[in-house]
Amino acid sequence: MSPPDGSAEVRRIVNVAEDIKPEPPRPLMRELLPADPFPVDALGDMLGTAAHAIHDRVQAPLAICGQSVLGAATLAVQGHADVVLPIGAGQARPVSGYFVTVAATGERKSACDTEATWPIRRHEAALRATYDGDLPDYENDKLAWDKAREAAVRRGKGDRAAIKGALDALGPAPKPPLMPLLTCPEPTFEGLCKLYAYGQPSLGIFAAEGGQFIGGHGMSDDNKLKTAAGLASAWDGDPIRRVRSGDGASILPGRRLAAHLMAQPAVADILFRDRLLADQGLLSRLLVTAPDGAAGTRLWHEEQPETDRDLKRYGARLLDILETPLPLAPGKVNELVPRPLPLAPEARQLWIAFADHVETAIAPNGGLETVKGLANKLPEHAARLGAVLTLVRDINATAIGADEIRAGIALAEHYAAEALRLFGASRISADLRLAQKLLDWLHYQWTEPAISLPDIYQRSLSAIGDKATATKLVGILEDHGWLDRIPQGAVVAGQRRRDAWRIIVREP
Numbered sequence: 001m002s003p004p005d006g007s008a009e010v011r012r013i014v015n016v017a018e019d020i021k022p023e024p025p026r027p028l029m030r031e032l033l034p035a036d037p038f039p040v041d042a043l044g045d046m047l048g049t050a051a052h053a054i055h056d057r058v059q060a061p062l063a064i065c066g067q068s069v070l071g072a073a074t075l076a077v078q079g080h081a082d083v084v085l086p087i088g089a090g091q092a093r094p095v096s097g098y099f100v101t102v103a104a105t106g107e108r109k110s111a112c113d114t115e116a117t118w119p120i121r122r123h124e125a126a127l128r129a130t131y132d133g134d135l136p137d138y139e140n141d142k143l144a145w146d147k148a149r150e151a152a153v154r155r156g157k158g159d160r161a162a163i164k165g166a167l168d169a170l171g172p173a174p175k176p177p178l179m180p181l182l183t184c185p186e187p188t189f190e191g192l193c194k195l196y197a198y199g200q201p202s203l204g205i206f207a208a209e210g211g212q213f214i215g216g217h218g219m220s221d222d223n224k225l226k227t228a229a230g231l232a233s234a235w236d237g238d239p240i241r242r243v244r245s246g247d248g249a250s251i252l253p254g255r256r257l258a259a260h261l262m263a264q265p266a267v268a269d270i271l272f273r274d275r276l277l278a279d280q281g282l283l284s285r286l287l288v289t290a291p292d293g294a295a296g297t298r299l300w301h302e303e304q305p306e307t308d309r310d311l312k313r314y315g316a317r318l319l320d321i322l323e324t325p326l327p328l329a330p331g332k333v334n335e336l337v338p339r340p341l342p343l344a345p346e347a348r349q350l351w352i353a354f355a356d357h358v359e360t361a362i363a364p365n366g367g368l369e370t371v372k373g374l375a376n377k378l379p380e381h382a383a384r385l386g387a388v389l390t391l392v393r394d395i396n397a398t399a400i401g402a403d404e405i406r407a408g409i410a411l412a413e414h415y416a417a418e419a420l421r422l423f424g425a426s427r428i429s430a431d432l433r434l435a436q437k438l439l440d441w442l443h444y445q446w447t448e449p450a451i452s453l454p455d456i457y458q459r460s461l462s463a464i465g466d467k468a469t470a471t472k473l474v475g476i477l478e479d480h481g482w483l484d485r486i487p488q489g490a491v492v493a494g495q496r497r498r499d500a501w502r503i504i505v506r507e508p
Contacts, residue, residue, distance in 0.1 A: 025481035025504050035292045036417035038063035042407035044389050047073055050314035053307040054115045059298040060108035063291035064101055064262070068116035069314065070388070070411075071099045071206065071260030075120060075182065076321045077391035078256040079202035081341040082237070083383045083400065086348050092340050093380060094237040095387040098259040100210070102268040102290035102422070109262040110208040115311065117206065119318035120182055126323075127180030127200075134177040141174040178334055185209075188218035189230035193242050193252065201326065201334040202256045210263030214271050228280035231257070235285045254329060254336035265290070272423055283423075284373035287381060287415045290422055321395050341387055341397065347405040354409050355379035371419040382412035434469075435476040437461055442482075442503050450490045451483070452497035474501065 040051050040062055047069045054065040074097045082092040103109050148170055156163030179199035185207040187195070195203065207213050218227045234240070239253035263271070268290070277283050329335040343351055358378050361368040368375035383400070386408030390400045441460050442451060457470040464470055477483040483501040490500040 027480075033421050035063070035290055036414055036421065038066045038289055038291065039407075039410045039414050040066045042389075042410040043070065044393065044404075044407060046314060046317055046392055047389070049310045050116070053304075053310040053314070054112055056304050056307045057311070058108050058111040058115060059294060060112050061103065061291035061294045063289045064103055064107065064109060064112045065116075067099050067101045067260065067289055068112040070385075071097070071204075071258065072116045072120060072318065073392050074099075074388050075202065075204040075206075075258040076318045077388055077395065078258055079326045079336050080321075080324070080338055080395055081387065081391060081397075082338045083387040084340045084342040085380060085383055086343060086352060090340075090342070092338075093384065094235070094256055094338075095341075095384045095391070096235060096237075096256050096258050097381070097384055097388070098231070098235060098286050099261070100268065100271070100286050100288040101260070101262045102265055102288065103262065104264055104293055104295075106295055107291075107293055113206070113208040113260075113262065117183070119315040119322060120204075120206075122315070122319060123322040124180060124182050127178075127182070131177050131180040138174060138176050142176075145170070145173055175333060186212040186216035186218065188216075188223060189227045190242075191218075192230070192234075192257075193240055196240060196252050196255045196334075197250065199334065201254060201328075201336045202258075204257070205259040205261070207260075208262050210261035211267045213261055214263060214267055224274075224276060225280070228277050228282045231259075232281045232285060252335075254332070254334075254338075256336060256338075268422075278373065281373065284377050286374075287411075288422060289414065289418050317392065321392070324395055341390070342399055343383070343386075343405060344399040344401050346402040347386070347400050350402060350405050350409070351379060351383060354382060354412075368416060368420070371416065371423055374419050374423075375416065378412050378416055381415065382408040384408070385411045431472060431476060434461075434463055435473045438464065438473050439477060439482055443506060446503070448493055448503075450486060450492050450497075450500045450502050452490075452492045452495075452500045454495075454497070455492060477501075 038061075040048050042048070043051055043066055047066075050069045051062065051066040054060070054068065055062045058065070074095065078094060078096045081095060083095050084090045084092050101109065149167065152166035152170055153163055156166055176198065179195060181195065181199055182202070183204045183206040184192075184195070185205070187205060192203070192205075205213060213219065217223060230240075234255070234257040237256070239251050240255060242250050242252070268288075271277065271286075272283065272288075274283075327337050327339060329337050342348075358368065358375055360366060362372045362375045363369065368378075382405065386400045386404040389407055390397045390404045393404075438456065438460060446455075446460070448455075453467055453470045453474065456474065457464050457467055464473065474483060478485065478501065482504050484504060486500045486502055489496065489498045490502075491497070492500050
C-alpha cells in the first residue's frame with residue numbers, strides 16, 4: 001500500500017485540528033449596549049429647539065447638546081421657585097440638578113458648552129461691570145464708616161452707654177457688592193461656602209473638562225468625603241452650616257447649586273466606581289448621559305438658516321430669566337426665598353402613577369433594583385426637571401402642567417436607562433480591569449508567542465509588581481481562554497521557563 005499523498009496528509013491533520021479546536025476566547029468585559037437615545041423632544045419648544053440648533057452648528061451628539069442647554073437652564077431658573085412634591089402635606093424641594101455628560105475627546109463637548117452657556121457668560125459680564133462700578137464706592141464708604149466708628153468710641157470717653165448710643169446711631173457697616181461669579185469649574189466645598197457668603201445665592205459648577213473637578217483638590221482623598229456630603233446637602237436645599245476656628249460659625253440658608261460636568265469615559269468611570277460617593281448619596285443625585293460618538297459622521301454642511309435665530313431666541317429667554325430679580329429674604333442681599341411651585345391636578349396624578357411604577361421596579365429582581373439609589377430619587381428628579389421646563393416657558397408660572405411632568409418623566413426614564421447601562425459596567429472588579437490591561441499589553445507590546453510569570457511581574461505593567469498578582473491575572477486570562485498553558489514549559493525571551501502559557505491572538 002502506497003503512503004498517503006503529502007497534501008492529503010496535511011489536509012487530514014488540519015481537519016482533525018479543526019474538529020478539536022477549542023472555543024474562541026471570551027471577552028473579559030461585556031461591551032456597553034448602545035446609548036439610550038436622548039429624549040430631546042421632551043425639552044420643549046425653547047430648549048429642544050436650541051439643542052437641535054447646537055447640534056446643527058457643532059455636530060456633536062444630540063445628547064450633549066440637550067444636556068448642555070438643560071444644565072444652563074437649570075442654573076438660570078433654580079433661584080426662583082421650589083417644586084412641591086405630592087408627599088404628605090407637600091415637600092418643597094429645589095429644582096436644581098447635577099448633570100454629567102460622558103464623551104470621549106473630540107466629541108466637541110466644549111463647543112456645546114460654549115453655545116449653551118453664552119447667556120450665563122453675558123450676564124456674568126454685566127454683573128462684573130456693576131461690581132467694578134460699585135466697588136470703589138463701597139471701599140470709600142467702608143473706610144469712612146471705620147473712621148466714624150473709631151471717632152464714636154473716642155467721643156464716648158469710656159462711657160459704655162454713650163459709646164453704644166453713638167455706634168447705634170452710626171448703623172451697621174456697609175455691605176460689599178456681591179462677587180460677580182455664577183459658575184466655577186473646580187471649587188472645593190469650603191471655597192464654595194465662602195463664595196456663597198459674599199457672592200450670588202444661585203451658583204453652578206460647570207466644567208467642559210470634568211477632570212478638573214473630579215481630579216481636583218475638592219475630590220482628593222482628604223476632601224472627598226466633605227465635598228460629597230456638602231454637594232448632597234446642597235442638592236437637598238439644606239442651609240449651609242460652617243464652623244471654623246478662624247471664621248467662626250455661620251449658617252447660610254437660601255442657596256441653590258446646579259452642576260454640569262463633561263468628562264471623558266475613563267474620568268467618569270472613576271466617579272461612578274467610587275463607593276464613598278455612592279454611600280454619601282452623591283451618585284443617586286447625578287443625571288448621567290453617555291451618547292455614542294459622532295466622530296466619522298460629521299461631514300461638512302451649510303448651517304441651517306434657522307440655527308442662528310433659534311440660538312439667539314434661546315439666549316434671549318435665558319437672559320431675561322437671569323436678569324429677573326431673585327426672590328430674597330427681607331433685608332438680605334443673597335438669601336433666596338423661592339416661591340412654591342406645585343403640580344397641577346393632572347400633573348399630580350401622572351407623577352403619583354410614575355412614583356408607584358418606580359417603587360415596584362426597585363423590589364428584589366425588579367428592573368431598577370441594581371440602580372436603587374438613583375431610582376429612589378427618580379420621581380423627585382422627574383418633578384425637578386418638569387419644574388425647570390415650566391419655568392423656562394414662564395418664569396412666573398404658578399403650577400407645573402401635565403405636559404411638563406410628562407417631559408420630566410421621559411427625561412428621568414432616560415437617565416435611569418443610562419444608569420443601568422453605565423453603572424453596571426462601573427462595578428467591574430479591579431482584577432478584571434487589570435487583566436484587560438495585561439491582555440492589551442500582551443497583544444500590542446509583548447513580541448513573544450508565549451509568556452511566563454516572571455515576564456509578567458518583571459516586564460509588564462507597573463501595577464503588576466509581584467508573583468501573586470501575576471498568578472491571579474494569569475488565572476483570569478486562562479479561564480477566559482486568552483492564555484493556554486504549555487505543559488512541558490517553553491523558552492520565553494531566551495529563558496527556559498517551567499511554567500509558560502501560549503498567548504491566544506485576537507481574531508482579525
